[in-house]
Amino acid sequence: MLEALRGFVFDLDGCVWQGERLNPGAAETLAALHRAGRGVAYLTNNSRARGAEVSAKLRRLGVTPSEPALTPLEIVGDVVAERYGPSRVLVIGAPELAAVVEGAGHTLVDVKAWRNATVVAVGNDFDLTYERLAAAARAAAAGAPVVTPNLDPRLPLEDGDFLPGCGAIVEAVCVAAGVRPVVVGKPEPPLFRIALARLGLRPHEAAMVGDSVTSDVAGGHAVGMRTVLYAPDGAPPDAADVVVRSFAELARLAGVAP
Ligand SMILES: [Mg+2]
Known part of the structure; x- marks a missing residue:
């Protein structure tokens, strides 16, 4: 075949x-x-x-x-634009995720200003803090849809080792907010x-x-x-x-x- x-x-x-x-x-x-x-x-x-x-x-x-x-990341900014129009986006993730969201014409929202967010974008975040997790969960609970590249639980490494994947962080946000995410990948x-x-x-x-x-x-x-x-x-x-x-x-x- x-x-x-x-x-x-x-x-x-x-x-x-x-x-x-x-x-x-x-x-x-x-x-x-x-x-x-x-x-x-x-x-x-x-x-x-x-x-x-x-x-x-x-x-x-x-x-x-x-x-x-x-x-x-090639399409996440466009998916947000298609679904929600130009948005104020709270990004929890790598600088690359924030860059593509901003590059697609959206406005980035600071963690402390989470109330202004109309969309929450969550990727794997090697600098995750409880403050960022709380801001994302609160914005999502207040009605901002959660958009994510993927729900993969793990990032596989050499010799069977792994890092927690994007999905592990998205699920933390969504469990706390009581919502389900839109998956792009x-x-x-x-x-x-x-x-x-x-x-x-x-x-x-x-x-x-x-x-x-x-x-x-x-x-x-x-x-x-x-x-x-x-x-x-x-x-x-x-x-x-x-x-x-x-x-x-x-x-x-x-x-x-x-
Ligand atoms: Mg794989």
Whole structure:
């Protein structure tokens, strides 16, 4: 089935890499797919970096992306504008998140002025404080919708280690406020559709490859893509259209093994 596909969209954290280390065989398989003329795109739920920064990391680790990786930061400001118009946004997250929100024409609201916020944007925040958490929860409880790049519980690192993900912080805000967030990234459809458009492919002509059933497999399936679960420790065979334990196995199934 994978042999007939014209393109592959890869998740990054936990799939192509763990932290600063490429997973075994990733560079070889990605290069082989590219050489074979198959479309290759990258789609990550990263809430702290734009596509160019993520693409630079790919190159640093030895993978040459044919086009910039996609992250929710590419569209989060536009999603807020489409849904709520020009907004006063309280941002809890990385400076990159605040920059893209402001770049889309919204006004940033200081933590102490949370009452003025009409929207709360929450990303992974390595400088999270109780004051920021309280401001976001209060603004959300007062009626400002919560918008987030993703609900991923963990950011996987090397050797099975992890950092709490964007989802861990969003859930803290939403539990306290008694609301649910609007999710911009995977598993929602927009970024999958942009990736397919960049590859010039229809959904059934491409596979989404990732390590998350709830984000990569569910999201890819929902837009009509084929799905591949990357599971080095194994997974039930019905967890996705195809389950692979390694990039070598993926290359074999895709017909590009050396
Ligand atoms: Mg992942």
